[in-house]
Amino acid sequence: MAKPVITAYDWVPxxxxxxxxxxxxxxxxxxxxxxxxxxxLPQGCQKEPPHRALQPFGQVPTFEQDGxxxxxxxxxxxxxxxxxxxxxxxxxxxxxxxxxxAFAALNTVEPPLMDYAIATLFEEDxxxxxxxxxxxxxxxxxxxxxxxxxxGDSEWLDGAFSAGDLLMVAVLRMVKGTPxxxxxxxxAAYVARGEARPAFQRALAAQLAGFTGTPPKGYExxxxxxxxxx
Amino acid sequence: xxxxxxxxxxWSPDKGAxxxxxxxxxxxxxxxxxxxxxxxxxxxxxxxxAHRARHPFGQVPTYEEGGxxxxxxxxxxxxxxxxxxxxxxxxxxxxxxxxxxMFAALNTVEPVVWDLVMARVLERDKxxxxxxxxxxxxxxxxxxxxxxxxxGEAAWLDGAFSAGDLLMVQVLRHLGATGIxxxxxxxAAYVARGEARPAFARALAAxxxxxxxxxxxxxxx
Numbered sequence: 085m086a087k088p089v090i091t092a093y094d095w096v097p098x099x100x101x102x103x104x105x106x107x108x109x110x111x112x113x114x115x116x117x118x119x120x121x122x123x124x125l126p127q128g129c130q131k132e133p134p135h136r137a138l139q140p141f142g143q144v145p146t147f148e149q150d151g152x153x154x155x156x157x158x159x160x161x162x163x164x165x166x167x168x169x170x171x172x173x174x175x176x177x178x179x180x181x182x183x184x185x186a187f188a189a190l191n192t193v194e195p196p197l198m199d200y201a202i203a204t205l206f207e208e209d210x211x212x213x214x215x216x217x218x219x220x221x222x223x224x225x226x227x228x229x230x231x232x233x234x235x236g237d238s239e240w241l242d243g244a245f246s247a248g249d250l251l252m253v254a255v256l257r258m259v260k261g262t263p264x265x266x267x268x269x270x271x272a273a274y275v276a277r278g279e280a281r282p283a284f285q286r287a288l289a290a291q292l293a294g295f296t297g298t299p300p301k302g303y304e305x306x307x308x309x310x311x312x313x314x
Numbered sequence: 315x316x317x318x319x320x321x322x323x324x325w326s327p328d329k330g331a332x333x334x335x336x337x338x339x340x341x342x343x344x345x346x347x348x349x350x351x352x353x354x355x356x357x358x359x360x361x362x363x364a365h366r367a368r369h370p371f372g373q374v375p376t377y378e379e380g381g382x383x384x385x386x387x388x389x390x391x392x393x394x395x396x397x398x399x400x401x402x403x404x405x406x407x408x409x410x411x412x413x414x415x416m417f418a419a420l421n422t423v424e425p426v427v428w429d430l431v432m433a434r435v436l437e438r439d440k441x442x443x444x445x446x447x448x449x450x451x452x453x454x455x456x457x458x459x460x461x462x463x464x465x466g467e468a469a470w471l472d473g474a475f476s477a478g479d480l481l482m483v484q485v486l487r488h489l490g491a492t493g494i495x496x497x498x499x500x501x502a503a504y505v506a507r508g509e510a511r512p513a514f515a516r517a518l519a520a521x522x523x524x525x526x527x528x529x530x531x532x533x534x535x
Contacts (some may be wrong), residue, residue, distance in 0.1 A: 140464035141422055141457065152407045156417035163410045176397075177382045184389035190417065191388055192371055195425040207449065212442035219436075227371065234370035 087121055088113065088149040090160075091135070094124040094297030097306035099205055105157040106145035107291050108254045112161045112247065114283035116168035122290075127300045158190045158251060165247040172247060185241045185248025193231065194255045196223045201258060224264050232271050239277060253278030317351050318343065318379040321365065324354040324527030331490070332518045335387040336375035338484045340521055342391045342477065344513035346398040352520075357530045388420045391477050401477040408473065415471045415478025423461065424485045426454040431488050454494065462498045469507060483508030 090113075092106040106122075113120050129135055131142040138146045139155040147154040147163070154160050162183065165171040172179045199220050203213045231252075235241060240249045256275045259265050265272060278284060299307050320343075322336040336352075343350050359365055361372040368376040369385040376383065377390040384390050392413065395401035402409045430450050437443050461482075465471060470479045486505050489495050495502040508514060 136460075141418070141460050143422075152410060154410055154414050156414045156421065158417040158421055159410065159414035162413060177380075180382060180384055180389065180393045183392055184384050184386045187386040187388040187392075187420065188371070191386065191420040191424065194421065195428065198425060199429070210446070210449070212440075212446040215440070215442060216437070216446070230366075230371050 086150055087119055088147055089121045089123055090148075091123050091125055091130075091138070091144045091146045092291065092294055093130070093144060094126055095295055095299055095307075096127075097299075097303070098309045099306075101295060102288055102292060103257065104144065104291065105254075107287055108157040108251060109145045109147060109160045109164070110287035110290055111250055111254070111284050112164040112171070114286045115250070115281075116164055116170045118164070118168060122294060124294060124297070126297050127303070158186055161247050161251060162186060171245065171250060173243060178243060181242045182246035182248045185246065186251045189248065189251035189255045193227050193252065194258075196220065196227060197255060197258045200224060200262065200264075204262075221264060224259075228259070228264060228268055228271060232268060235270060235274060237270070240274075245278075245281070249278060253284075316380055317349055318377055319351045319353055320378075321353045321355055321360075321368070321374045321376045322521065322524055323357055323360070323374060325357050325525060325529055327529075327533070330522045330525050331487075332521050333488055334374065334521075337517060337521055338387045338481060339375045339377060339390050339394070340517035341480055341484070341514050342394045342401060344516045344520075345480070345511075346394060346400040348394070348398055352524055354524055354527070356527055357533075388416055388481065391481065392416065395477040401480065403473060403476065411472050412476035412478045415476065416481050419478065419481035419485045423457055423482065426450075426457050427485055427488050430454050430492060430494075434492070451494070455497075458494070458498055458501060462501050465500055465504060467500065470504075475508075475511070479504075479508065 090106055090109050093104060096104055110120070125135060125144065130139070130144060135146075136142055138148070138153055141155070143155070145155075145157055145160065147160040154163060165182075172182050200217075203217055203220055207213045240246065241252060242248065253275050256271060257279075259268075259271070260275070279288075320336055320339055322340075323334060326334045328334060340350075355365060355374065360369070360374060365376075366372055368378070368383050371385070373385070375387055375390065376385050377393070378384075384393060391401070395412070402412050433443065433447065433450050437446070470476065471482065472478065483505050486495065486501060487509075495505065
């Protein structure tokens with residue numbers, strides 16, 4: 085098998101560093117012990133026809149190997165888990181439950197968190213963002229409390245560390261530093277366990293090392309956090 | 315193999331439009347020709363401990379078969395597609411691409427669809443509703459433009475009808491009341507092709523036949 089090739093950005097705003105979704109795929113490849121190559125895209129390139137041919141929604145990451153082209157980080161992570169035989173239990177039931185948590189991360193927990201990110205980062209100055217925020221936070225907190233209750237004192241969501249945990253930890257990293265993090269220590273510890281994995285550390289370092297590009301014209305102010313947040 | 319057991323509501327706020335997520339699983343089971351049983355819940359029962367043990371987020375559907383208990387409609391459909399022929403291509407690469415469209419439906423398209431649907435239901439009386447709507451619609455239209463371009467004149471997203479199409483059609487059906495698909499004739503036709511499948515019709519009829527309950531006393535709409 086040829087080395088897989090993924091795509092990632094060579095520059096993102098400060099708040100997206102360590103959060104862009106190629107991190108999930110890098111992490112999965114590191115867990116699998118599979119070396120990979122990265123094709124870096126300057127901002128804007130993701131919306132151009134050559135990348136759109138790989139990713140119809142003009143995003144990263146993509147995954148290419150031996151003629152197979154995939155997008156959607158969830159699908160890529162599952163493909164890696166299945167192909168390399170990692171992060172999924174051997175029995176059919178356990179495997180189905182690990183995949184269940186992958187979908188729970190991406191379809192139940194992540195959407196309200198993205199809503200929060202839009203309201204606080206991209207639409208912070210819009211007149212609706214502040215009045216709407218309490219209901220957004222309430223929806224997230226309901227999900228986080230349900231998740232914390234299910235996790236209980238367990239190390240991972242269902243037995244050994246799985247592709248479902250990888251995606252859930254990646255999603256929950258967005259909670260850090262928000263008002264929703266307060267008092268949710270078991271979830272914070274769960275995220276910390278994920279982040280402590282050597283494969284995660286290597287993936288994060290590789291993503292951060294890849295930001296060697298310059299911001300597009302007009303976006304220089306997003307290169308570094310504002311002084312009071314630095 | 316034992317017959318799988320699903321959970322569904324005996325009443326739903328969509329008045330039988332088939333938008334509650336058990337519809338997706340019913341449709342998948344009909345596509346693969348797998349009969350199933352349904353445990354119907356009164357509205358509110360989904361948040362009680364008995365159901366929470368099956369589904370930590372207190373929703374439907376769930377899927378029980380032998381000793382296996384699953385939640386998340388996407389995961390249930392992936393499980394059905396992996397264990398019975400009819401929803402995935404035979405080759406491994408084709409399977410990965412069908413799964414890719416499942417995730418695209420649930421993680422890329424559904425959140426922007428849901429944002430508009432929820433805004434119209436829950437935020438209509440807010441003073442900032444009208445002002446926010448264009449931003450919500452713009453995010454949705456960006457994704458629909460992209461999906462429309464990728465689908466082009468094809469019948470389905472990647473070769474034969476797959477679990478990815480099933481989920482994408484179900485996600486797009488939520489836009490019915492908004493009229494937004496009128497500007498995307500190929501996506502409207504795609505949804506209509508999905509709805510024209512006999513398995514879809516059987517699933518919808520079964521879902522409607524199960525709606526024998528009453529709305530909760532405090533239902534506001």
